[in-house]
Amino acid sequence: MHAHPRVPGVHIVSDTQKAGLSPETVLAEMKKNGVTHVVWLPDSETNWLFLLMQAEPSLTLVGVNREGLAFSAAAGIAAAGKKPLILIQNTGLMESGDSLRGWAIGLNIPVVLMVGYRGWTRTGVSSDTAATYTERFLDAFGVRYYQVEGDTDAPRISIAFEEAMKTKRPVAVLVADEYHGFT
Amino acid sequence: MMDTAEMLRIFNRHRGDAIVVPGRGGRHWVKISEKPNRDLPLGDPAMGGHASFAMGLALALPRERIVMFDSDGDIQMGMGILATIAEQKPQNFYHFMLDNGCYATTGGQPVPNATTIAYDAIARACGYPRVHACDNLETFSILVERVLAEPGPVFTWLKVRPEVENQPIGARAKWRTRTAGQAILDLRRELGIVEQ
Numbered sequence: 001m002h003a004h005p006r007v008p009g010v011h012i013v014s015d016t017q018k019a020g021l022s023p024e025t026v027l028a029e030m031k032k033n034g035v036t037h038v039v040w041l042p043d044s045e046t047n048w049l050f051l052l053m054q055a056e057p058s059l060t061l062v063g064v065n066r067e068g069l070a071f072s073a074a075a076g077i078a079a080a081g082k083k084p085l086i087l088i089q090n091t092g093l094m095e096s097g098d099s100l101r102g103w104a105i106g107l108n109i110p111v112v113l114m115v116g117y118r119g120w121t122r123t124g125v126s127s128d129t130a131a132t133y134t135e136r137f138l139d140a141f142g143v144r145y146y147q148v149e150g151d152t153d154a155p156r157i158s159i160a161f162e163e164a165m166k167t168k169r170p171v172a173v174l175v176a177d178e179y180h181g182f183t
Numbered sequence: 184m185m186d187t188a189e190m191l192r193i194f195n196r197h198r199g200d201a202i203v204v205p206g207r208g209g210r211h212w213v214k215i216s217e218k219p220n221r222d223l224p225l226g227d228p229a230m231g232g233h234a235s236f237a238m239g240l241a242l243a244l245p246r247e248r249i250v251m252f253d254s255d256g257d258i259q260m261g262m263g264i265l266a267t268i269a270e271q272k273p274q275n276f277y278h279f280m281l282d283n284g285c286y287a288t289t290g291g292q293p294v295p296n297a298t299t300i301a302y303d304a305i306a307r308a309c310g311y312p313r314v315h316a317c318d319n320l321e322t323f324s325i326l327v328e329r330v331l332a333e334p335g336p337v338f339t340w341l342k343v344r345p346e347v348e349n350q351p352i353g354a355r356a357k358w359r360t361r362t363a364g365q366a367i368l369d370l371r372r373e374l375g376i377v378e379q
């Protein structure tokens with residue numbers, strides 16, 4: 001195992017951006033908003049959360065192997081009065097269109113999707129089409145989204161939870177982690 | 184092969200207080216069930232997701248027994264959920280699968296490899312600790328009591344007769360008496376779940 005190599009001087013970022021979004025901050029947001037179950041499929045943008053979530057006794061982790069299944073599983077959890085969070089990558093989000101439509105939007109499920117924003121770059125220049133279509137996809141389904149890049153953006157996660165509960169609809173949080181992921 | 188409605192009538196005698204997600208058997212179940220507030224006849228929100236929905240219910244309601252009537256077409260579309268269910272091991276989850284060998288609501292075209300696929304072997308290989316198969320009502324009437332007495336997750340493969348629909352969707356008889364959202368609200372009230 002070795003750290004993902006970085007070339008000094010290639011990325012020009014502020015200290016805040018360098019700090020990125022810490023797993024402790026995300027976990028604190030989950031607990032603050034009463035998340036009971038995390039339905040997830042590992043992705044390169046949020047993989048750093050796994051060990052912390054696994055060690056958190058208040059969370060049940062439900063791993064799926066295709067992202068569309070996350071939406072129906074979360075709908076069942078929410079129908080029973082618990083609070084799921086969906087944690088997937090943008091590639092899997094796009095695979096999940098019909099489940100998002102039928103299980104989450106169709107059943108009025110107030111759920112937050114934390115979506116690893118693969119391919120996103122601060123400059124907007126990316127050869128990864130996963131990034132090209134992410135926001136267009138969410139717009140097509142009328143799903144609102146908030147982008148988080150670092151700990152200072154963390155309050156947007158709570159805003160997403162509040163909005164999901166108020167509107168009884170899914171709301172997305174795009175985790176635009178240019179430096180922890182493999183983009 | 185079994186008649187789905189007859190099979191559901193037999194199941195109803197053993198249902199107890201279980202919460203039932205009738206899936207593709209919904210149009211028969213709504214006429215049979217005596218506890219509609221403990222039913223979730225959702226229609227078809229999106230194909231392939233019924234088992235994961237029911238698993239979510241089972242994980243979130245560990246003190247309730249959850250019975251799901253899945254279908255072969257749905258399972259083939261979302262087969263990966265079998266591994267997730269086996270990993271989560273919800274002891275309150277009873278997963279029945281109606282196998283009519285075809286996509287009945289689109290005119291009866293066969294599902295892939297309908298004649299030789301072994302769903303019980305797939306479920307067992309995914310890690311379900313208890314798996315059954317049944318193709319006649321006589322056996323089912325004995326088996327169902329045993330299945331519901333076992334700790335979940337239990338997978339039971341049921342061979343049923345196809346009930347093929349050829350009319351356009353808009354011309355078909357509407358069997359649902361409530362919207363899916365209303366059914367969820369009714370279940371929550373039944374269970375005393377406070378709206379958030």
